[in-house]
Amino acid sequence: MTTDTGLYQELILEHDRERHGHGLRDGGAAESHQRNPVCGDEVLLRLHVADGRVADISWQGSGCAISMASASVLHDVVVGLSLDELGERIELFREAMRSKGRQPIDEDLFGDAVALSGVSKFPARVKCALLSWMAAEHALDSVRAA
Amino acid sequence: MSSTAAPLTEAELAAIRSDFPQLGEIVQGHPLVYLDSGATSLKPRQVLDAERRFAETRTAAVHRGAHTLAAEATEDYEDARMRVARFIGARDDELVWTSNATEAVNLVAHAIGNASLGRGGAAAERFRLGPGDEIVATEQEHHANLIPWQELAARTGATFRWIRTHDDGTLDLGHAAEVIGERTRIVAFSHVSNVVGLENPVAELVALARAAGALVLLDACQSAPHVPLDVKALDVDFAVLSGHKMLAPTGIGALYGRRELLRDLPPFLTGGSMITTVTMEGADFLPPPQRFEAGTQRISQAVAFAAAVDYLDAVGMERIAAHEAALGARLAARLAEQPDVRLIGPADSPHRVGLAAFTIGTVHAHDVGQLLDEQGIAVRVGHHCAQPLHRRLGVTATARASAYLYTTPAEVDALVDGLDAVRRVFGGR
Numbered sequence: 001m002t003t004d005t006g007l008y009q010e011l012i013l014e015h016d017r018e019r020h021g022h023g024l025r026d027g028g029a030a031e032s033h034q035r036n037p038v039c040g041d042e043v044l045l046r047l048h049v050a051d052g053r054v055a056d057i058s059w060q061g062s063g064c065a066i067s068m069a070s071a072s073v074l075h076d077v078v079v080g081l082s083l084d085e086l087g088e089r090i091e092l093f094r095e096a097m098r099s100k101g102r103q104p105i106d107e108d109l110f111g112d113a114v115a116l117s118g119v120s121k122f123p124a125r126v127k128c129a130l131l132s133w134m135a136a137e138h139a140l141d142s143v144r145a146a
Numbered sequence: 147m148s149s150t151a152a153p154l155t156e157a158e159l160a161a162i163r164s165d166f167p168q169l170g171e172i173v174q175g176h177p178l179v180y181l182d183s184g185a186t187s188l189k190p191r192q193v194l195d196a197e198r199r200f201a202e203t204r205t206a207a208v209h210r211g212a213h214t215l216a217a218e219a220t221e222d223y224e225d226a227r228m229r230v231a232r233f234i235g236a237r238d239d240e241l242v243w244t245s246n247a248t249e250a251v252n253l254v255a256h257a258i259g260n261a262s263l264g265r266g267g268a269a270a271e272r273f274r275l276g277p278g279d280e281i282v283a284t285e286q287e288h289h290a291n292l293i294p295w296q297e298l299a300a301r302t303g304a305t306f307r308w309i310r311t312h313d314d315g316t317l318d319l320g321h322a323a324e325v326i327g328e329r330t331r332i333v334a335f336s337h338v339s340n341v342v343g344l345e346n347p348v349a350e351l352v353a354l355a356r357a358a359g360a361l362v363l364l365d366a367c368q369s370a371p372h373v374p375l376d377v378k379a380l381d382v383d384f385a386v387l388s389g390h391k392m393l394a395p396t397g398i399g400a401l402y403g404r405r406e407l408l409r410d411l412p413p414f415l416t417g418g419s420m421i422t423t424v425t426m427e428g429a430d431f432l433p434p435p436q437r438f439e440a441g442t443q444r445i446s447q448a449v450a451f452a453a454a455v456d457y458l459d460a461v462g463m464e465r466i467a468a469h470e471a472a473l474g475a476r477l478a479a480r481l482a483e484q485p486d487v488r489l490i491g492p493a494d495s496p497h498r499v500g501l502a503a504f505t506i507g508t509v510h511a512h513d514v515g516q517l518l519d520e521q522g523i524a525v526r527v528g529h530h531c532a533q534p535l536h537r538r539l540g541v542t543a544t545a546r547a548s549a550y551l552y553t554t555p556a557e558v559d560a561l562v563d564g565l566d567a568v569r570r571v572f573g574g575r
């Protein structure tokens with residue numbers, strides 16, 4: 001079911017339920033814990049790297065449907081990318097989320113993440129959608145710094 | 147809260163509502179149902195007008211300068227202090243303006259910290275804290291009445307302790323009797339918790355504090371706007387309030403302190419307007435309340451705060467309390483009868499004000515708030531600046547509906563009925 005505003009697309013609710021990549025797995029190259037102090041949402045995310053590519057994103061967390069679905073979608077979108085591509089994808093996603101609906105999400109690059117397009121029209125929820133992506137960015141920074 | 151006064155009639159309620167311009171707003175295509183007065187209240191025209199009138203005709207600095215407008219502004223400002231002081235049963239020299247309740251708690255905590263460093267001389271010795279002394283708060287507290295005490299303990303070497311809550315979030319008085327003892331120097335607690343929504347047993351806690359010889363600070367943020375408050379009858383030493391939760395603008399709050407305590411307390415913020423003589427070696431300070439009001443003050447906001455308490459007085463706090471008790475009882479009872487809703491606190495307490503926090507199924511409070519917002523219903527979601535209490539209740543976040551004198555029973559029903567949208571989207575999770 002889709003609500004008036006398109007925030008809770010069926011695809012989002014599905015990802016919130018299924019939580020792809022959920023559960024922490026051993027052997028991450030770096031991890032990051034992000035928390036939204038406003039609502040207490042949190043994500044602990046591990047970036048797994050093999051041959052310079054994202055081998056896996058494993059994570060655990062608790063939060064609203066938007067933050068949990070976004071983490072699930074992140075997993076689907078970025079596994080298999082090179083580390084540079086991961087950085088670019090995070091940047092593009094952040095720009096789209098902060099665009100107040102002006103910058104659509106490219107389905108070819110982002111797959112199910114298009115369902116999160118509507119979030120950008122709700123400034124209060126952008127942080128929820130970005131939580132896991134920020135965690136991925138921090139983890140990426142740590143990998144690059146190492 | 148139980149009260150013997152008659153609740154507001156429909157006609158009175160309609161007249162009150164017509165004073166609040168924001169009640170006419172359309173949100174997401176629906177007339178606004180504002181159930182977030184616990185965070186901040188709407189403002190009536192009378193208050194907005196008072197602030198504007200002052201800014202348009204009396205702009206001048208107070209307690210500085212001899213021209214006519216400066217004198218008139220000073221008079222308005224001091225008159226406002228008297229009216230707000232009387233509203234809570236205090237004398238005018240017992241009311242200090244602050245920017246909000248948070249600053250008021252910090253003022254007391256920092257002033258005591260300064261006394262603990264020897265500031266304020268012999269008169270302030272009674273406030274000195276050190277190792278072996280104990281500061282007591284409760285697990286129910288808003289961060290504003292918690293962190294300043296943790297910090298004061300850390301600065302002085304005193305021990306910070308707290309009174310536990312029961313599983314339903316209400317205070318454990320048995321535990322209070324264990325925690326408050328001869329080492330206790332300060333007991334800080336809220337009159338009404340901003341999450342549990344019940345009036346706390348002030349008399350019992352004050353009696354424990356008095357027996358221990360401890361000072362009492364009452365956080366009256368969620369009581370002063372909603373129930374008659376008499377700081378003398380409650381026999382507390384300090385009380386804090388935020389104007390913006392009681393029809394006044396943001397930026398103005400107040401600290402009540404018993405006269406003889408304020409007299410001996412060293413200042414927190416220092417600078418202009420709080421001194422008598424200044425030399426390059428040091429300064430002498432004015433008596434309270436001005437000793438605690440350094441720098442140019444929030445003048446038009448103070449004037450508007452007085453207009454706000456005048457508005458509340460004209461309706462009558464007893465009647466407002468009765469109106470909100472009825473709304474709170476309806477809210478709690480209707481939420482409690484939903485099988486998938488967990489109401490925080492007891493459903494049938496006579497001590498509930500017009501506020502209730504809840505969860506629905508396993509749906510995150512943020513999502514609940516969003517789906518209510520789509521129907522024009524404004525509630526607060528999150529931990530409401532009370533993380534330890536939420537941890538104690540075993541939840542990360544709750545949704546909270548809070549009423550005020552302008553809230554109707556139909557709005558309470560709109561909230562409870564509006565939860566169906568949550569069930570539709572999340573399918574009974």
Ligand SMILES: Cc1ncc(COP(=O)(O)O)c(C=O)c1O
Pocket residue numbers: 184185246247248249288290291336338339340365367368388531
């Ligand atoms: C019980 C309680 N104490 C303290 C505060 C702090 O008020 P303010 O943020 O206006 O300083 C609030 C308001 O959020 C409150 O509800």
